[in-house]
Amino acid sequence: MDSSNNETTHEFPPYFKVYKDGRIERYPDRFGNGGQDLVPTGLDSKTGVQTKDVVVSPESGVSARLFIPKINGPDPKFPLVVHYHGGAFCTGSPFKKIFHDFLVSLALEANVVVISVDYRLAPDHALPVAHEDSWAAMQWISAHSNGQGPEPWLNQYVDFGRVFVAGESAGANIAHYVAVQAGATGLAGPNVIGSILVHPYFGGKEPDKMIDYMYPTKDRILYPEVDPNLSKMVGKKVLVCVAEKDWLKDRGVGYCETLKKSGWNGSVGYFESEEEGHGFFLWNPSSDKVVPLMKAMVDFINQN
Numbered sequence: 430m431d432s433s434n435n436e437t438t439h440e441f442p443p444y445f446k447v448y449k450d451g452r453i454e455r456y457p458d459r460f461g462n463g464g465q466d467l468v469p470t471g472l473d474s475k476t477g478v479q480t481k482d483v484v485v486s487p488e489s490g491v492s493a494r495l496f497i498p499k500i501n502g503p504d505p506k507f508p509l510v511v512h513y514h515g516g517a518f519c520t521g522s523p524f525k526k527i528f529h530d531f532l533v534s535l536a537l538e539a540n541v542v543v544i545s546v547d548y549r550l551a552p553d554h555a556l557p558v559a560h561e562d563s564w565a566a567m568q569w570i571s572a573h574s575n576g577q578g579p580e581p582w583l584n585q586y587v588d589f590g591r592v593f594v595a596g597e598s599a600g601a602n603i604a605h606y607v608a609v610q611a612g613a614t615g616l617a618g619p620n621v622i623g624s625i626l627v628h629p630y631f632g633g634k635e636p637d638k639m640i641d642y643m644y645p646t647k648d649r650i651l652y653p654e655v656d657p658n659l660s661k662m663v664g665k666k667v668l669v670c671v672a673e674k675d676w677l678k679d680r681g682v683g684y685c686e687t688l689k690k691s692g693w694n695g696s697v698g699y700f701e702s703e704e705e706g707h708g709f710f711l712w713n714p715s716s717d718k719v720v721p722l723m724k725a726m727v728d729f730i731n732q733n
Contacts, residue, residue: 441639444519445552453553460516460525460711467522468529470494476537482524483580485566489549493566494523495582496536496543508591508730509583509619510535511570511607512545515598515628515708518559518643519551527711534714539727542587544570548603556644563603564610567594574618592619593730594664598677598708601629605662605684606650612663623666623695625726628707631680653687660692668698668729670722675707700725 440446445455460466470480477499485491498507512535514521514528523529523545536543548562573583594611596604608624610616632640632651641647649656667688671681678701685697702709702718710719 439638439642441642444517444639447552447642455520458520458525460521460527466526467524468526473533476533478533478536480529480533481582483544483582485546485569486562489562489565491546491548491562491566493544493546494529494532495580496532496545497582497586498536498540498542500586505586506588507586508539508541508593509570509587509589510539510541510543510593510595510625510730511567511604512543513548513563513594513596513600513603513607514545515596515600515630515711516550517630517639518556518599521550521600522547530714531711534723535726538723539730541593541730542582544583551643557606557646557648557650559599560603560606560650564607567607567611567616571616571618589619592621593623593625594621595625595627595726597627597629597711599630601626602631602651605629605653608664609653609656609658609662612661613658616663621663623664623668623729624662625668625670625729626681626684627670627710627722627726628672628675628677629669629681629684630677631684633680653684653691659688660694662688662693662695665695666698666729667695668700668725670700670702670725672702672705672707672709674705677707698725698729 436449437446443456472479479497481495483493485493514523532543546563546566548559572578574589576584594604594608653659669681669685671678688697702722705718
């Protein structure tokens with residue numbers, strides 16, 4: 430066997446490594462190994478939340494998972510949360526248990542429809558492909574605003590007058606990008622009221638070799654402070670959630686300050702989970718700090 434086949438050019442544990450011949454090998458996925466942790470769709474008997482998967486783009490293969498809260502009464506209309514999962518842009522999926530369970534809880538507690546986009550992952554698809562997929566998905570979702578879109582659940586159950594974008598970690602960065610794009614381009618159809626950014630990832634001052642590898646043309650997507658379109662971001666409010674022991678906390682705080690100084694006309698809310706680290710609500714959903722975090726998100730969605 431040619432030993433050169435096992436030579437690596439880049440290694441970024443716990444995420445992936447790149448071999449000299451161009452192959453990419455992921456380390457065991459922290460969000461669930463392979464297909465063993467994928468959750469099938471259907472009715473959740475404990476919560477009454479129903480799920481189904483939809484193809485957003487046959488060309489790219491991008492799909493999404495829909496979550497519908499328990500239906501009481503005829504012709505219900507629910508607010509919509511468009512969600513983008515975390516995972517350092519290179520791992521994770523709404524089909525995996527850790528994200529699926531969190532989104533079931535969000536749909537239940539906030540009484541909202543959730544659609545979570547399974548965008549293509551880096552480094553197989555260099556950034557900003559994840560952002561482009563997510564924006565294309567938002568445009569596809571918007572096509573349902575008149576009740577004539579291709580997905581019946583969106584036509585039937587969504588109140589497009591109350592739409593939110595949300596995400597955690599890398600997904601929060603994507604949600605921010607989508608909100609800015611929606612404002613800068615004048616997205617027609619949905620009324621995007623606000624954004625929920627949980628433990629958001631934004632670029633820092635220190636070098637990040639993995640980001641440099643995944644995003645060779647690194648630009649303002651990672652650095653809102655240099656984005657000339659920041660003040661055009663759609664929505665009238667933003668909620669930024671951080672965790673006291675999260676290494677990204679300062680970037681979340683910095684984002685709040687950047688937004689306040691940008692000329693954007695909305696309000697910036699801030700919520701901090703004490704004594705917790707990055708993504709704790711996913712890794713440890715039984716933590717007593719999850720309840721107040723979820724309440725902050727629910728209140729943000731339901732308050733006018």
